[in-house]
Amino acid sequence: MKRRNFIKNAALTSAGLAIGNSLTNCADSESKDNKSDVAVSTNKLPLVIATWHVKNATTKAMEILQAGGTALDAVEQGCRVEEADINNSSVGKGGLPDRDGNVTLDACIMDKYGNCGSVVYLQNITHAVSVARKVMEDTPHVMLAGEGAKQFAMSKGFQPEDLLTEASKEAWEKWKIEAKYKPIINIENHDTIGMLAIDKNGDISGACTTSGLAYKMGGRVGDSPIIGSGLFVDNEIGACVATGLGEEVVKTVGSFLVVELMRQGKSPQQACEEAIRRIVSKPNSNYKDFQVGYIAVNKKGETGSYAIHQWFSMTKFQDGVNEQNQSDYYIKKQ
Ligand code: GLY
Numbered sequence: 001m002k003r004r005n006f007i008k009n010a011a012l013t014s015a016g017l018a019i020g021n022s023l024t025n026c027a028d029s030e031s032k033d034n035k036s037d038v039a040v041s042t043n044k045l046p047l048v049i050a051t052w053h054v055k056n057a058t059t060k061a062m063e064i065l066q067a068g069g070t071a072l073d074a075v076e077q078g079c080r081v082e083e084a085d086i087n088n089s090s091v092g093k094g095g096l097p098d099r100d101g102n103v104t105l106d107a108c109i110m111d112k113y114g115n116c117g118s119v120v121y122l123q124n125i126t127h128a129v130s131v132a133r134k135v136m137e138d139t140p141h142v143m144l145a146g147e148g149a150k151q152f153a154m155s156k157g158f159q160p161e162d163l164l165t166e167a168s169k170e171a172w173e174k175w176k177i178e179a180k181y182k183p184i185i186n187i188e189n190h191d192t193i194g195m196l197a198i199d200k201n202g203d204i205s206g207a208c209t210t211s212g213l214a215y216k217m218g219g220r221v222g223d224s225p226i227i228g229s230g231l232f233v234d235n236e237i238g239a240c241v242a243t244g245l246g247e248e249v250v251k252t253v254g255s256f257l258v259v260e261l262m263r264q265g266k267s268p269q270q271a272c273e274e275a276i277r278r279i280v281s282k283p284n285s286n287y288k289d290f291q292v293g294y295i296a297v298n299k300k301g302e303t304g305s306y307a308i309h310q311w312f313s314m315t316k317f318q319d320g321v322n323e324q325n326q327s328d329y330y331i332k333k334q
Helices: 003-009 055-066 071-084 128-138 146-155 166-178 246-251 254-263 268-280
Strands: 010-012 018-020 047-051 105-110 116-122 143-145 193-198 204-210 231-234 238-244 292-298 303-307 313-318 321-326
Touching: 047 055, 047 071, 047 292, 047 303, 055 071, 055 193, 055 313, 055 321, 071 105, 071 128, 071 193, 071 204, 105 128, 105 231, 116 128, 116 146, 128 143, 128 146, 128 204, 143 146, 193 238, 193 292, 204 231, 204 238, 231 254, 238 246, 238 254, 238 268, 246 254, 254 268, 254 292, 268 292, 268 303, 303 313
Parallel strands: 116 143
Antiparallel strands: 010 018, 047 193, 047 313, 105 116, 105 204, 193 204, 231 238, 238 292, 292 303, 313 321
């Protein structure tokens, strides 16, 4: 299912984040003891997984892996496919702007050595993930922000361009009519692309890229460029990447948490479920009003994915099969 089709199934919430609607003839109930019915994958390598329905991106990544390329190259090139797609309103060119009409991008990347790079509040450069890689490889730093990140990108040959497309400008102008502080958004326009890969050598890398929350406050940054929150890779254990409301991921250092839970012996599926439980079990959590989803992979090539609400999915390319699977989720409708 195309992500834009989720709109039909998404209910807008007070926090402006989408949750799925109920299944036919279903009434709400929360399952505190959700047990995953997601089967553990086989461990054939190479493999690539990504948040949401991004088969073109996983195809690109798998081409690189099959040709003997590194997991690092695969996740960068895979994310670039979505960044270049102007019909994807949550990443790169065509990403929805902040409340002032500025498209600002966050991205990060992490390799098998634990090296990492990120860019924050990057403007006018489509391929934020590649700039993040340059930060990792060509500077002594981990994170570059704003104008400094843009200047750095241009010094590396990235061409500046207007990232606000006609379609995203039109959507922003529509939003401005009411211009509610809490943006009305849905699954389609708030879905970080996160990708994790294991190459033929068994080495793991990950990356993620986003234009963040649509119509956010100017200067707002989410989880995606923050190592340990939006993404974490430990080549001895596994990797995790997040999507959804970044503030909630940051508060629980979500991706690092998932990898540490795997280190303690949990499967990727169990670790993703536990990380979601940490969010929803906080006192006074308004988790019904926002979405967070995690995907994870361990060193054996087992994978997992879990979200608070329905309609989150993971694309997985392994052993010749490139498929999108709906993820299990915390709030059950029965
Ligand atoms: N997860 C992306 C963001 O909150 O910006």
